[in-house]
Amino acid sequence: MAVGASHTTVPREPGDSSGQPGRGGGGRWWPPTSPVTALALVLAALPLALLAAAARLGRHVRPSADEWCFLPVVRDQGIGGLVGKFYVTDNGRVGNGLLVGLYARFPVAGHQWYAALSALLVLAVLWALVALVLRRARQSSPRGLPLLVAATATAVFLLATPNTYKTLYWPAGSVSHTVAPVLACSAVLPALAAGTRRGRAAALAAAAVAGVFTGTLSEETSVVALVVLGGLLLFGRRLVTDRAWPFLRTWALIGAAGVVVGTAVLVTSPGSRHRRERFGAGTASVVAPDSLAASARGFAGIAESVLTTWQYAGVLAAGLLLGLLVRPSRTGTAVLRPCRPLPLACAGLLAVLVSGYLCTVITYPVFGPRVVTAARTWNDYLLLYVLVLAGLGALLGRALRRRAARSWTAVAVATAAALCAVSAAGLAPPLHRLGQDMGVRAGRWDRQDASLRAAAARGAEVAPYTPTPVAGMLEPFRDGGRRAWPARCVAEYYRLDAVTRSTRVP
Structure with missing residues (x-):
């Protein structure tokens, strides 16, 4: 987006305290009832309705897989006990253990509320990000347009994945791969938002804390963060003004140093060593030529899956509307240099490709060929992909606004609006089907839960358990009873000595 100059006032959005409410860019007035504002709000209502429906379906979530093992630890030893278990035994992710402990502290209720709270977090962060980027680029937009971009990006990020359950509804997986990049x-x-010396100091402190926490939360998100921060250090001087460059350079260096420190805490932990030994994922296996080549093939398969998921076009369309409808403003301090679209677009796409491949490299020794189907591990860099798509759309809209005739601009606005609506509509049927499956599983899980609790209350030491899987989640006695994990954890959860395989839900 170019840094323009026109007598305008910026509309108020999250994170923007400047300007008078109600004025848009380019000297045009954007009253709350203007057609453009109405269009933005109507379009934003579609992904927001999807997210509200997805949040409501969270009431059907019940513990499964790893969570069977987390819940007894938090119940008996508290959150600190789970953090210690992660550091010493499981994987070294102490930040992960803290977040898991926060929802596991409220066993079933924590699982049921997780999707709503995490979706709200993603929406709030992306909404504030769009508004603040517009402010720093000295651009003003109609009311509701930043919300439209953020809501569309949030809905696509959470719901366009091949396995929405593991992305949004499975807290253990979501903490590691969905919430982690959002927190970063x-x-x-x-x-x-920093505009004063105190604000810049607070931003540097936040970068340090966030970096260390990210390093102890998710190896894949740490890789993405280091790629992005490294890109800012290499090319940031071409992005921001000379006055802003020293702060950006210091901020990126501190953030990268924090990520390195947190990652060092993780990889040197006993839990991380145990995990690498368990999967045979040592340093040599990660950088072995065969592993690197297999990772490249795996990432190509992932890229094909993502690029053929047409709902991502909705994010591009939302960005296109942003580029078409924003206008330059004199309000605020110039931070970004005049836009050079092609280098900026290439840098964004390169960051996605590099971070995506590196994430595949470090996960391949654990997942092997299944890295192509372990869709939850893609989310660490798919958030960056979604943001780059929105940026590409904005750059394209900016070019059309400057070069195309007004009639063609109107056609572009109508096309982008239709694509936003169709993209949101395309996410609804899979969500509905998943909700039905979750509802069935919740009913069966509740009946079995009551039966197991009653058996424990009668003093039984062993009770039958029937697997109740959903969306490919692991349950005890899968594969015809050949794989018992996590049956021992289920028994601990119900204070039994053991559970045995059953084929009939009580």
Whole structure:
């Protein structure tokens, strides 16, 4: 987006305290009832309705897989006990253990509320990010347009995945691969909002804390963060003004140093060593030529899956509307240099490709060929992909606004609006089908839960358990009873000595 100059006032959006409410860019008035504002709000209502429906379906979530093992630890030893277990035994992710402990502290209710709270977090971070980037680029937009971009990006990020359950509804997986990149992204907000010396100091402190926490939360998100921060250090001087460059350079260096420190805590932990030994995922296996080549083939398969998921076009369309409808403003301090679209677009796409491949490299020794189907591990870099798509759309809209005739601009606005609506509509049927499956599983799980609790209350030491899987989640006695994990954890959860395989739900 170019840094323009026109007598305008910026509309109020999250994170923007400047300007008078109600004025848009380019000297045009954007009253709350203007057609453009109405269009933005109507379009935003579609992904928001999807997210509200997805949040409501969270009432059907019940513990499964790893969570069977987390819940007894938190019940008996508290959150600190789970953090210690992660560090010493499981994987070294102490930040992960803290977040898991926070929802596991409220066993079933924590699982049921997780989807609503995490979706709200993603929406709030992306909404604030769009508004603050517009402010720093000295651009003003109609009311509701930043919300439209953020809501569309949030809905696509959470619901366009091949396995929405593991992305949004499975807290253990979501904490590691869905919430982790969002929390890392949130560290950008204080830097964008900083306008005073105290604000910049707070932004640097936030970058350090967020970096260390990210390093102890998710190896894949740490890789993405280091790629993005490294890109800012290499090319940031071409992005921001000379006055803003020293702060950006210091912020990126501190953030990268924090990620390195947190990652060092993780990889040197006993839990991380145990995990690498368990999967045979040592340093040599990660950088072995065969592993690197297999990772490249795996990432190509992932890229094909993502690029053929047409709902992502809705994010591009929302960005296109943003580029078409924003206008330059004199309000605020110039931070970004005049836009050079092609280098900026290439840098964004390169960051996605590099971070995506590196994430595949470090996960391949654990998952092997299944890395192509372990869709939850893609989310660490898919958030960056979604943001880059929105940016590409904005750059394209900016080019059309400057070069195309007004009639063609109107056609572009109508086309982008239709694509936003169709994209949101395309996400609804899979969500509905998943909700039905979750509802069935919740009913069976509740009946079995009551039966197991009653058996424990009678003093039984062993009770039957019937697997109740949903969306490919692991349950005890899968594969015809050949794989018992996590049956021992289920027994501990119900204070039994053991559970045996059953084929009939009580």
